[in-house]
Amino acid sequence: xxxxxxxxxxxxxxxxxxxxxxxxxxxxxxxxxxxxxxxxxxxxxxxxxxxxxxxxxxxxxxxxxxxxxxxxxxxxxxxxxxxxxxxxxxxxxxxxxxxxxxxxxxxxxxxxxxxxxxxxxxxxxxxxxxxxxxxxxxxxxxxxxxxxxxxxxxxxxxxxxxxxxxxxxxxxxxxxxxxxxxxxxxxxxxxxxxxxxxxxxxxxxxxxxxxxxxxxxxxxxxxxxxxxxxxxxxxxxxxxxxxxxxxxxxxxxxxxxxxxxxxxxxxxxxxxxx
Amino acid sequence: xxxxxxxxxxxxxxxxxxxxxxxxxxxxxxxxxxxxxxxxxxxxxxxxxxxxxxxxxxxxxxxxxxxxxxxxxxxxxxxxxxxxxxxxxxxxxxxxxxxxxxxxxxxxxxxxxxxxxxxxxxxxxxxxxxxxxxxxxxxxxxxxxxxxxxxxxxxxxxxxxxxxxxxxxxxxxxxxxxxxxxxxxxxxxxxxxxxxxxxxxxxxxxxxxxxxxxxxxxxxxxxxxxxxxxxxxxxxxxxxxxxxxxxxxxxxxxxxxxxxxxxxxxxxxxxxxx
Numbered sequence: 001x002x003x004x005x006x007x008x009x010x011x012x013x014x015x016x017x018x019x020x021x022x023x024x025x026x027x028x029x030x031x032x033x034x035x036x037x038x039x040x041x042x043x044x045x046x047x048x049x050x051x052x053x054x055x056x057x058x059x060x061x062x063x064x065x066x067x068x069x070x071x072x073x074x075x076x077x078x079x080x081x082x083x084x085x086x087x088x089x090x091x092x093x094x095x096x097x098x099x100x101x102x103x104x105x106x107x108x109x110x111x112x113x114x115x116x117x118x119x120x121x122x123x124x125x126x127x128x129x130x131x132x133x134x135x136x137x138x139x140x141x142x143x144x145x146x147x148x149x150x151x152x153x154x155x156x157x158x159x160x161x162x163x164x165x166x167x168x169x170x171x172x173x174x175x176x177x178x179x180x181x182x183x184x185x186x187x188x189x190x191x192x193x194x195x196x197x198x199x200x201x202x203x204x205x206x207x208x209x210x211x212x213x214x215x216x217x218x219x220x221x222x223x224x225x226x227x228x229x230x231x232x233x234x235x236x237x238x239x240x241x242x243x244x245x246x247x248x249x250x251x252x253x254x255x256x257x258x259x260x261x262x263x264x265x266x267x268x269x270x271x272x273x274x
Numbered sequence: 275x276x277x278x279x280x281x282x283x284x285x286x287x288x289x290x291x292x293x294x295x296x297x298x299x300x301x302x303x304x305x306x307x308x309x310x311x312x313x314x315x316x317x318x319x320x321x322x323x324x325x326x327x328x329x330x331x332x333x334x335x336x337x338x339x340x341x342x343x344x345x346x347x348x349x350x351x352x353x354x355x356x357x358x359x360x361x362x363x364x365x366x367x368x369x370x371x372x373x374x375x376x377x378x379x380x381x382x383x384x385x386x387x388x389x390x391x392x393x394x395x396x397x398x399x400x401x402x403x404x405x406x407x408x409x410x411x412x413x414x415x416x417x418x419x420x421x422x423x424x425x426x427x428x429x430x431x432x433x434x435x436x437x438x439x440x441x442x443x444x445x446x447x448x449x450x451x452x453x454x455x456x457x458x459x460x461x462x463x464x465x466x467x468x469x470x471x472x473x474x475x476x477x478x479x480x481x482x483x484x485x486x487x488x489x490x491x492x493x494x495x496x497x498x499x500x501x502x503x504x505x506x507x508x509x510x511x512x513x514x515x516x517x518x519x520x521x522x523x524x525x526x527x528x529x530x531x532x533x534x535x536x537x538x539x540x541x542x543x544x545x546x547x548x
Contacts, residue, residue, distance in 0.1 A: 129408060130409075131408075132408040132411075133407055133408065134402075134403060134404050134405075134406040134407065134443070135404075137406075137443055137447075138441075138442055141434065141443055141447075142440060142441060145434075145441060159454060159455050159457075160415065160419075160455055166416060167412075167415070167416060167419060168412055169408070169411055169412055169415055169455055172454060173411075173415075173451045173452075173455045174451060176450050176451055176453070176454040177443075177447045177448060177450055177451040178447075179450075180446060180447055181433050181434055181443055181447045183433075
């Protein structure tokens with residue numbers, strides 16, 4: 001009889017997708033801090049026969065700068081393994097001939113250097129943090145309300161995240177604000193968008209049932225992955241809250257203390273089955 | 275046969291409630307500007323046999339300062355005739371023993387001078403304008419998320435309003451933002467809350483069917499008044515947009531070019547019936 005519970009369900013895995021912030025490290029001043037055991041856990045996954053990718057809604061820096069930060073924290077990660085929303089958004093703009101007005105973090109702007117932003121016919125918001133001023137939100141609103149068919153892209157839809165000095169509002173909160181202001185529905189690029197998860201699976205050449213997602217965000221990481229047919233495991237680090245384990249609709253395939261414990265269980269199981 | 279259409283329906287009126295911003299004046303730098311014909315229109319209503327009150331979601335100034343501004347614009351209005359959300363909110367706080375964390379315009383703070391704000395157990399947001407910074411919204415969020423039973427009061431739920439230099443986001447947009455961040459439903463104090471309209475009717479000693487509301491906001495003025503059993507008329511000034519006349523759910527009893535036209539029609543009709 002097949003073992004469909006945790007960690008038996010991981011025997012047939014071919015790939016693992018990891019969220020970054022809250023799983024590998026906690027963000028905050030400077031580079032933030034690595035979560036204990038996570039550097040070693042990533043190393044062990046890389047040395048295994050599993051494919052590994054990193055799927056993040058991080059939009060405060062270019063992919064290059066972001067990966068450099070992770071490397072400084074001690075992680076063996078390269079740019080081509082990391083999937084953030086901005087490159088996916090640029091692909092959508094190209095496909096649909098759209099020119100964005102950007103309300104994003106200063107650190108993300110270089111990603112859009114080559115994108116035509118004249119006479120904008122859509123708005124893109126990311127985790128703009130301090131750039132979410134009243135004035136900047138008004139500007140984005142005026143662009144949208146002035147369009148015949150307003151199009152709003154949101155790079156993720158998170159409610160809040162944890163920095164070393166406390167919880168901070170995430171892009172989803174401002175997405176809801178502009179949705180209400182303009183009476184429209186935003187298009188989310190990033191987790192939990194199935195299109196976004198699918199692009200990572202395509203890159204690995206794997207099917208959903210062969211893949212496991214590990215994240216700290218129950219709805220966007222775990223629920224998003226499960227919706228696509230993957231397994232979803234939540235770690236009790238980052239933005240995890242005990243109430244997540246009593247969520248009315250999303251039930252993780254497993255909840256583990258941290259990434260190191262998750263990797264122990266996965267690799268231990270594979271050791272047994274080898 | 276009774277004439278239930280406009281303006282025949284006004285024959286049996288005993289009172290009129292006017293919205294202020296967008297009906298009497300357009301806000302903007304300094305005091306803003308009176309809408310042509312509105313000073314005279316208010317004067318004529320006051321000289322008639324109709325009761326007159328002003329019902330506003332204005333929360334950028336104390337009632338005293340706000341009325342002083344209207345007087346400078348030429349309007350014959352006194353403080354006791356004007357109903358804004360802040361005094362109604364203070365009554366609710368008192369009744370329920372709540373201590374607010376305030377995210378409001380600096381100009382409104384004096385209204386709350388006598389209110390206990392230590393160790394807050396609820397959040398009140400008003401049209402804070404420039405005070406809707408990322409930092410201030412984070413602070414309000416952290417108060418809410420830290421409460422066992424988070425309570426959020428929103429002074430109005432408007433989407434946007436018109437100033438002389440363009441459309442600006444209103445408090446409802448930030449209400450939706452915090453609702454999403456904390457997974458809660460705000461309590462609206464101000465239009466279109468039936469409790470709020472009822473307090474104005476009580477002050478006049480009139481029943482809803484004896485009263486007409488005139489506003490520029492189709493949903494909050496017209497729809498809110500109609501929901502309470504009053505007639506609701508929209509003016510084509512202020513935040514009015516032509517698409518309001520094709521709204522899927524709210525249909526004004528009449529749409530008129532401006533307040534002067536509305537008053538002409540009402541008083542003309544009463545002249546005929548006299």
